[in-house]
Amino acid sequence: MAESWAGFGSAIASFLFLYAMVKDHIPFQLSDYLAAFSRKVLSLINPYDQITINEYHGEYMHRDELYAAAQVYLSDSCSFRARKLKAEVGQESDKPLVTIDDYEEVTDTFGGVRIWWSACMRLPNSKTISFYANDEERKYYKLTFHKRNRKLVEGEYLNHILREGRDMKIRRRQRKLFTNSPSQNWYGNRSSSWSHVAFEHPATFETLAMDPEKKREIIDDLVTFREGKEYYKKIGKAWKRGYLLYGPPGTGKSSMIAAIANFLEYDVYDLELTTVKTNTELRKIFIETTGKSIIVIEDIDCSVDLTGKRKEKKKEKNDEEKEKKPPGMEEQDENSKLTLSGLLNFIDGLWSACGGERIVIFTTNHLEKLDPALIRRGRMDMHIEMSYCSFEAFKVLAKNYLGVEKHDLFDTIQTLLSEVNISPADVAEGLMLKKSRNKNVGACLENLIRVIEAAKEEAKRKAQEELAAKEKEKEESTVKNI
Numbered sequence: 001m002a003e004s005w006a007g008f009g010s011a012i013a014s015f016l017f018l019y020a021m022v023k024d025h026i027p028f029q030l031s032d033y034l035a036a037f038s039r040k041v042l043s044l045i046n047p048y049d050q051i052t053i054n055e056y057h058g059e060y061m062h063r064d065e066l067y068a069a070a071q072v073y074l075s076d077s078c079s080f081r082a083r084k085l086k087a088e089v090g091q092e093s094d095k096p097l098v099t100i101d102d103y104e105e106v107t108d109t110f111g112g113v114r115i116w117w118s119a120c121m122r123l124p125n126s127k128t129i130s131f132y133a134n135d136e137e138r139k140y141y142k143l144t145f146h147k148r149n150r151k152l153v154e155g156e157y158l159n160h161i162l163r164e165g166r167d168m169k170i171r172r173r174q175r176k177l178f179t180n181s182p183s184q185n186w187y188g189n190r191s192s193s194w195s196h197v198a199f200e201h202p203a204t205f206e207t208l209a210m211d212p213e214k215k216r217e218i219i220d221d222l223v224t225f226r227e228g229k230e231y232y233k234k235i236g237k238a239w240k241r242g243y244l245l246y247g248p249p250g251t252g253k254s255s256m257i258a259a260i261a262n263f264l265e266y267d268v269y270d271l272e273l274t275t276v277k278t279n280t281e282l283r284k285i286f287i288e289t290t291g292k293s294i295i296v297i298e299d300i301d302c303s304v305d306l307t308g309k310r311k312e313k314k315k316e317k318n319d320e321e322k323e324k325k326p327p328g329m330e331e332q333d334e335n336s337k338l339t340l341s342g343l344l345n346f347i348d349g350l351w352s353a354c355g356g357e358r359i360v361i362f363t364t365n366h367l368e369k370l371d372p373a374l375i376r377r378g379r380m381d382m383h384i385e386m387s388y389c390s391f392e393a394f395k396v397l398a399k400n401y402l403g404v405e406k407h408d409l410f411d412t413i414q415t416l417l418s419e420v421n422i423s424p425a426d427v428a429e430g431l432m433l434k435k436s437r438n439k440n441v442g443a444c445l446e447n448l449i450r451v452i453e454a455a456k457e458e459a460k461r462k463a464q465e466e467l468a469a470k471e472k473e474k475e476e477s478t479v480k481n482i
């Protein structure tokens, strides 16, 4: 048996040697035939298969998604095994991508199977000048693997590359802060209802001053949501979650949104409802958002007339207007407005399920002004109260702003904070102003004590004024009654 293999091997070697010698002297038809024949013979003895992934494909030279995913995948998972690397900065990220260089080879292991990757380049045959820059050279990856693993590589492995590569791309991307443009600016074929800038807010959960237990609860909820794709599918619910942040001004609602975006690494769509005129516009705006994003409506109570009370007022006004309109026009007008039901549809109608992995956040200073339908559980799954600065919250601010975890003046501050309502924004300001001029921690804390005492005096004065006003009102009504 060994002898026959040796004989076969030497026959092939002789054939290849002879072929190389006479190759240039044989007619091209015969040369093509011999090349095809030798490929056939080689495939009989070669146990390895190959898959090519081209960078560009199709008539219009679209960049192949699998190639792009593989490029990022190789940069992250396999590039440490390569000796020749290249670094480049793409359009979607400002971080350099270090990946394997052209003609370099690396190996990867998946489910115990070895796969060889090589970065190849096909040089152009023709010498004509092409319209497309990419016609000059065609890059591609070549995957080589054992025949017996073909099913695994074609199915699971390529899907794994696509999934992992996409995820890595999302993690690497420059995150964006979008804002909706008024509908009169939506023109042209490629019109978009959103414009964006880079999202660079530095707030994180570490810098957010609030009750530690509440913070833990929110983080756990976010993690459960992020990892809940299969769970949401199983229970038949769209993969999205609503948070309602409420509380007085300066208590960290906007900072919390930034911290959530930074924690989940999502984009932020800041929806300005006052520029949205109709339900149809709202739907278009929604469809143009992507997954892994947070859709924010700040100060929802001030954004648009959505409360039951205001609706009634509006209805009366509309009745008057309707009288003046020609028949048939009233209904059309009603449909073309942004309504509460349009907004409810936006949050949890059929459209809300497209894309998945979205968080909707409303903020308000006046919870009582909101229509209960808008914030019922299921729409706004978690109601988070952002409250005045507690001692626990102060300790976070002191650590952030002054870098201290304890100080002799902390006891005085604790007592003062329990006596007065002061927002974390005011406490932060008290710590910061002084810090910029004087680096002394004690002086900063003393300044804060003065700020809190002033707030306490102010609160006392206001309470007295209110009391006096009430008493005056009472007196006046008694006089009237007499």
Ligand SMILES: Nc1ncnc2c1ncn2[C@@H]1O[C@H](COP(=O)(O)OP(=O)(O)OP(=O)(O)O)[C@@H](O)[C@H]1O
Binding pocket: 207, 208, 209, 210, 247, 248, 249, 250, 251, 252, 253, 254, 255, 256, 365, 386, 423, 424, 425, 426, 428
């Ligand atoms: N809980 C907090 N933790 C850390 N910093 C805070 C907190 N609350 C407020 N701040 C500081 O105060 C500033 C204003 O806070 P922020 O804009 O988040 O308040 P807000 O609740 O959104 O107020 P508004 O209701 O007026 O929109 C922030 O830039 C931040 O520096």
Ligand SMILES: [Mg+2]
Binding pocket: 253, 254, 255, 298, 363
């Ligand atoms: Mg805010």
